[in-house]
Amino acid sequence: xxxxxxxxxxxxxGLNHVAASEELLMSRIARPFPEAMSNLQDIIRxxxxxxxxxxxxxxxxxxxxxxxxxxxxxxxxxxxxIHDLSVAHPELIPYIPLTIVVFAExxxxxxxxxxxxKLGEFFNKPDLLKRFDVWERDVRAIxxxxxxxx
Amino acid sequence: xxxxxxxxxxxxLGANTAIAADSSAKPDGARLYAQRCSACHGTDGSxxxxxxxxLPAFLSGVDDAYLRNTVRLGRPGRVMPAFTKLSDAEVDAxxxxxxxxxxxxxxxxxxxxxxAGNVARGKTLYKDHCAxxxxxxxxxxxxxxxxxxxxxxxxxxxxxxxxxxxLAAASDALIKTTLMQGREGTPMLSFLKQGLKxxxxxxxxxxxxxxxxxxxxPSARVLExxxxxxxxxxxxxxxxxxxxxxxxxxxxxxxLIRVQTLDQGFVEESKENHQQIIVYSCDFNFLNEALKxxxxxxxxxxxxxxxxQQAGKVLVMSINPKRLSRIFNNxxxxxxCEQMHQVYLNILEEVVL
Numbered sequence: 090x091x092x093x094x095x096x097x098x099x100x101x102x103g104l105n106h107v108a109a110s111e112e113l114l115m116s117r118i119a120r121p122f123p124e125a126m127s128n129l130q131d132i133i134r135x136x137x138x139x140x141x142x143x144x145x146x147x148x149x150x151x152x153x154x155x156x157x158x159x160x161x162x163x164x165x166x167x168x169x170x171i172h173d174l175s176v177a178h179p180e181l182i183p184y185i186p187l188t189i190v191v192f193a194e195x196x197x198x199x200x201x202x203x204x205x206x207k208l209g210e211f212f213n214k215p216d217l218l219k220r221f222d223v224w225e226r227d228v229r230a231i232x233x234x235x236x237x238x239x
Numbered sequence: 240x241x242x243x244x245x246x247x248x249x250x251x252l253g254a255n256t257a258i259a260a261d262s263s264a265k266p267d268g269a270r271l272y273a274q275r276c277s278a279c280h281g282t283d284g285s286x287x288x289x290x291x292x293x294l295p296a297f298l299s300g301v302d303d304a305y306l307r308n309t310v311r312l313g314r315p316g317r318v319m320p321a322f323t324k325l326s327d328a329e330v331d332a333x334x335x336x337x338x339x340x341x342x343x344x345x346x347x348x349x350x351x352x353x354x355a356g357n358v359a360r361g362k363t364l365y366k367d368h369c370a371x372x373x374x375x376x377x378x379x380x381x382x383x384x385x386x387x388x389x390x391x392x393x394x395x396x397x398x399x400x401x402x403x404x405x406l407a408a409a410s411d412a413l414i415k416t417t418l419m420q421g422r423e424g425t426p427m428l429s430f431l432k433q434g435l436k437x438x439x440x441x442x443x444x445x446x447x448x449x450x451x452x453x454x455x456x457p458s459a460r461v462l463e464x465x466x467x468x469x470x471x472x473x474x475x476x477x478x479x480x481x482x483x484x485x486x487x488x489x490x491x492x493x494x495l496i497r498v499q500t501l502d503q504g505f506v507e508e509s510k511e512n513h514q515q516i517i518v519y520s521c522d523f524n525f526l527n528e529a530l531k532x533x534x535x536x537x538x539x540x541x542x543x544x545x546x547x548q549q550a551g552k553v554l555v556m557s558i559n560p561k562r563l564s565r566i567f568n569n570x571x572x573x574x575x576c577e578q579m580h581q582v583y584l585n586i587l588e589e590v591v592l
Contacts, residue, residue: 112320112565112566112567112568113320113535113538113566113567115278115279115535116274116277116278117273117277117278117281117282117287119282139504139505140504141503141504141505142503142504144540144541146526146537146540146541149496149521149523150523150526150527150530153523153524153527155523155527157527157530160530160534160537162537162540164504166505168502168505168506171501171502171505172502172512175501175502175512175515175547176549179515179547179549179554179556180468180470180556182501182515182517182545182547182556183468183543183545183556183557183558184467184468184558185501186505188538190535190537190538190540192534192537194287194288197282197287199278199287199288199534201278201535201538202538203538203566207566211467211468211562212467236273
């Protein structure tokens, strides 16, 4: 193996620790649903994202005659990213904007989302992988902050 | 070029060394548990989506190897994921944290030796004493424990004894101990107290172990599918295509939730891009059933069909539910994912017909 190839391999091995992904990110918030919901949206906005909609799944279920605890979906993203990514990669549109599911479990609240790095298995393109990496770090930071807010 | 690559390699080695040095610090088991486990198993191990871990009878009946292997291997198709990215030290720290909970008598390390028994006789005994809870073929109880739509009515779900993750994590000695002692606080009773002899229990253990020789059961199956997105090209204008999506959604007995641009809520109304339209809909009966099986399915709600006009083409798209099945690691959702796949497919075909 030539020196260049060996060094290139070392370089690639050095980077591969960022390639693996988890399937779901999930956290438990030790506070009731309304507080957790409000805090989550504040933190999302503080990270520079726009909350575009909150889907009230529980309201739809209840209106259809089903019993359910609070269950909402928060849609969020950055306007410039939504525009640029949807134009450059229309196949990605069914997976954007980002979402976080929020639901009550007793006095606690659970939040979950797909690990954005997981999207890299679906859409394996260099510019997208960089974007998914940023999303993953942001989403983890959001989860960490909302979970540990006193 | 060589200098550049050398520099890059050194930078990477430096970064890895820093990571290694950082990882040499003792992992915080409580924090890891809070991050990776508490969402399903509860902050104090009292359970939730996942089974309650803090039952003293459970923790007194399983050794650390079982806990470590369960974290590592998970339960394929039974919600519990395999935490393959945790280091050994991190897994140990989580186990140590679980071991700090009160009320348990930490068992000695259990033997990994196989227990000899009569498989055929064990099959008969299993049918009489185990199948009513653990399933005729060891497939376990249904559901994911606590759901949104019904109260918790059992402290624990009967484990799937034929699950490859369980069989790899549980030694024969552990299974035997459970059968002999039972699990106080759960429906699992001591078989000795029910009149079975040690020989009978050995035969049941041998029968359960024989599940390993069978093909992976349907309850451990994850759907395979090639593409994360289903796409069709529409021969109609984008306006006509959206109309046809609305009609097709109605024909599929789904309630139309809303029709919006992709960037609605992100830009001023006057600046929305009407070349990217999303049609949201929902079958609330189906949703209610899906939430009973797994409350996490909201990740891909509401159902959506996307219509995009780009480069002179009108494309109709949806997610591929079969491709998403593995995200949930819940085989009980497989049938529903296949149903939704077919619903989406029918809508797409109807639209471009």
